[in-house]
Structure formats: C-alpha cells, structure tokens
Amino acid sequence: MEFSNVSERRATTPPLGVSTVVFMLRPEEDAEGRPGLWLPLVRRTREPYRGHWALPGGPVRGDTSLRTAAADTLKDTTALAPRLLEQLYTFGGTDRGEGQRLVSVVYWALVRAEDPHAELLQDPDVAWFPAAAAPGELAFDHQRILDYALARLRAKVGYADVAQRLLGETFTLAQLRAAHEAILDTRLDPANFRRTVLARGSLEDTGDVHTGGMGRPAHLYRAIDTRQQTVLPDPEGERS
Amino acid sequence: MEFSNVSERRATTPPLGVSTVVFMLRPEEDAEGRPGLWLPLVRRTREPYRGHWALPGGPVRGDTSLRTAAADTLKDTTALAPRLLEQLYTFGGTDRGEGQRLVSVVYWALVRAEDPHAELLQDPDVAWFPAAAAPGELAFDHQRILDYALARLRAKVGYADVAQRLLGETFTLAQLRAAHEAILDTRLDPANFRRTVLARGSLEDTGDVHTGGMGRPAHLYRAIDTRQQTVLPDPEGERS
DNA sequence: TAAATAGTGTCTCTTAGACAATATCGT
DNA sequence: ACGATATTGTCTAAGAGACACTATTTA
Helix, strand or coil: CCCCCCCCCCCCCCCEEEEEEEEEEECCCCCCCCCEEEEEEEECCCCCCCCCEECCEEECCCCCCHHHHHHHHHHHHHCCCCCEEEEEEEECCCCCCCCCCCEEEEEEEEECCCCCHHHHHHCCCEEEEECCCCCCCCCCCHHHHHHHHHHHHHHHCCCCCCHHHHCCCEEEHHHHHHHHHHHHCCCCCHHHHHHHHHHCCCEEEEEEEECCCCCCCEEEEEECCCCCCCCCCCCCCCCC | CCCCCCCCCCCCCCCEEEEEEEEEEECCCCCCCCCEEEEEEEECCCCCCCCCEECCEEECCCCCCHHHHHHHHHHHHHCCCCCEEEEEEEECCCCCCCCCCCEEEEEEEEECCCCCHHHHHHCCCEEEEECCCCCCCCCCCHHHHHHHHHHHHHHHCCCCCCHHHHCCCEEEHHHHHHHHHHHHCCCCCHHHHHHHHHHCCCEEEEEEEECCCCCCCEEEEEECCCCCCCCCCCCCCCCC
C-alpha cells in the first residue's frame, strides 16, 4: 500500500504475528451425551505469561501471506488442513498485556475430528480444551479473542453453511444439528432445523442411509459448494 | 501475543500500514437530484504507482494503536472526526502490486458532510470522488479494497444503524432514506422504510419539523444510541 | 386548485418456530 | 409391541414489500 501521506517511515514498525482460533467438534459425548466444541491451546514456555495457555500462533515473515502463516501454525499444532480458514480481526492495541507491543492478525478455523489427538497428547504443552471453558487465565488478551471468535462463529452459523466443515464427507442431519447445537449451546427443533438447512440448498442427499443407530435410519447428506455466494467472502480467502 | 511456537523471530517482519476508506454523503445533487456517496483519495507522488490515486493511509508506529493510526490519517486528510470507524480487513498477500510487501490494516469510516471541501480542494493531490466510480486505475489493490468496503457498508446498512452517521444532528426520515439510497444505489419505498427504520428503535422524534421543503413538513429525528447492542461490535472499537 | 411530499392502512408472501402426526428402525 | 429417531404436516406470528389512501404543505 505504501504510505501516501507521510514522507518518512520510522524504523518503529511493531512486530507482527498471526494467531488462530481453531474449533473442532469432539465426538466424545459430554455430560448429556452430546458432542462439544473444543479448541487447541499452547502453553507458554517463556515470559511473559509463562505457563499460561495461549492461542497457537507465530510471527509473520516477509515472504509468506497472512493466510499462509495462519495455515502453517495450524498445521504445526493440529497436523490438519483447515476445512475453513477465515480472518477474524487484527488486534493492535498498545497494551494487550504485559507491556510489549505486538500486532496480531487473528484467524479462525474449523477442522474435522479425525486423528490429531494422539500426537497432541504426547506434547504436554499442547492440549484441547472446551471452547466455552478455557483453562484458567489465558495469556495476553486471548480470552477476549476467543470470546469474539465464538461470537462470530455463533453469528455465522445462523446464515452461512459453516457447521458442515466440522463433520466428515457425509453426515446425517442429526449430526449436523448436533454441530449447530454444540456451537450455539442450545437445543434445536429437529423438524424446523431440517427445513431451514435444506432450504439453503448446500446439501445433497447421497441416497445412502445411516443405519445402526437408535431409531429410524437417517439419510446421509453431502455438502455441495454453492458457487453463487450470498455472503461476503473473505477478500483474501481461498480462490476457487 | 508473543510467539508460542517459534523459538526465534527473524528480523523480516513486514512493514505495517493503515489505510482508511472514508465515505461521505455529498449533498450536492447528482443527475437525478439525489445525494451520492463520495470518498477521498490521495495522489501518489512516488513510485510505484506514481500519479495514481490511492486510499489515504500511513505507517503504524510502535506507540499508537491501529485504531488511533487510522483516526490520525483520517484527520490528516479530511480534518474531521469520524462518526463511525471500524476495522474492515487486513490485507497481507505477498503480491499486492508492484513488488514490495506491505501488510495493510484497513478501516472504514463515515464522516458528516460539513466543511472539509474547501481545504481539500486547495491540495491538488487530495480530492473527493464518487465511491462507485473511482478515477482510473487505483494504486496497488486499492480498487478491490474499495469494492469490499462498499459491499460491507451495503450489507451493514441493512441491519445496523449506520447511515445516520452520515447526517447531521437532526434529520428527516427522507434524508435518512436518501442516505440509504445513496449507499445501496436503489430506491426505497418511503412507507416501508419509515416503518423498518423506526422499528429499530434508534431514532427519537424531536418534535420539530423541517419546513421549507416541497410538500408536507417532515418531523426531525435524532439518533439515540441504543446501549443494548444486537450486532457484533468491533472488539477493539471505542469504549463507551 | 394542483403538485409534491409526509405519514397511515392493508394486503400478500415468506419465514421462523411450536407442535402434532406419521414412518421406520432396534430391542 | 415399544421406545427412539426420522420425516412430514400444519398452524401461528412476525417481517418485508407492494400499493392504496389520507394529511399537510408550497406554488
């Protein structure tokens, strides 16, 4: 962008980092037998906030885009490719905790619950936590960032086809509904949910059914990407 | 935020800048006698893109917040305090035009149409342009940024009380409707607009009427800030 | 008076939600 | 058969939009 108004640029450009709020649907049942939203956190090994949990992140180097930097830190922590990766907000207040100035471009991501747990549990400094009950006091302003990411996710799930990214290739409407319920922390009427989500036109009936469950078998659906976007896309998001 | 995963930070942190898309409602009538959306641009005096128009902006110094940096550049160009200043998006691709890498945190702002024109017109390198018809080829990726800002504004005017910030202390519903029409580039039904906007509960009838116009005098309304926010606020936005 | 704008009333259509009713599976 | 879940049907309430109608000013 270059600087249109100022003739000299001082050597005081603040350091720039990327952090990512990663959400995953943990299929293990919670108290009421329903899946829940979890996120990975990293324990800080240095001051400030040594020992506190923090969002995964890292510095931005001059030769990588912000989005790539976010994707890289995501791969480092979860070893998964994000099913959704969008920019959340850039935090650049002068006092975001313990003195030092840092500008953080924060992304949020959704990943599928496939295999990451094992290797993560080997590292005691990386762990998954319930999104609504982060452990103790998070480092810096990360609790506020997490709250904002959750609020954005909750808002977005109401009008965009987002929750599907938490699930596998095919899924029943009950599973998709469980994902919505985990995000919103409410119960949704199965009948109305079905109509609402089908009306969006982003689901395709595979014809197969999911048998083995409790009651009547449910049809399996697949996400189809609707090329005619109705919502504002991330301007630097993935091309397609 | 500090870096949780990476042990060393390279000295390659990209330079950081702020730019702002400023919208103003120009009361001078357009072809059909209606106000229009305008924005200020700055002519580049250096390479690259010398001579092209660009969004006003500047570097971020280590001791100012991003929001403050945006407000400062706004003051430099329009000499007005923004009635609304929100973060738009952070552009940080590796090739945003003509080589050099720059990360730009972009804000968008609304200002009232009061007095800025005079002093701006004295500077041939700062000028106002219709938002929908920016001059020639803008520098860098600024045309895309402008498009995105317009899209966001158009989306937001549908659910948030934003257009009022373009007007003065008191205004008629016809003036507010004209602002909406300028933003959306459509005509709105006066009757339905009245009901919709009054239902939001953010307007207060002053009791006074606006006389001197063509037909029946219209009541003057005032914006009241509804403390119970229903939309997601800018997380680093103004406290209140 | 006519023209113009402000403001009210009404009608239709769509959508969200509550909730009843039916369908089809495991046990 | 019974319990559980899937799926469909139906009813109501709220909101958006089209449009007729009334009210009050200037010319």
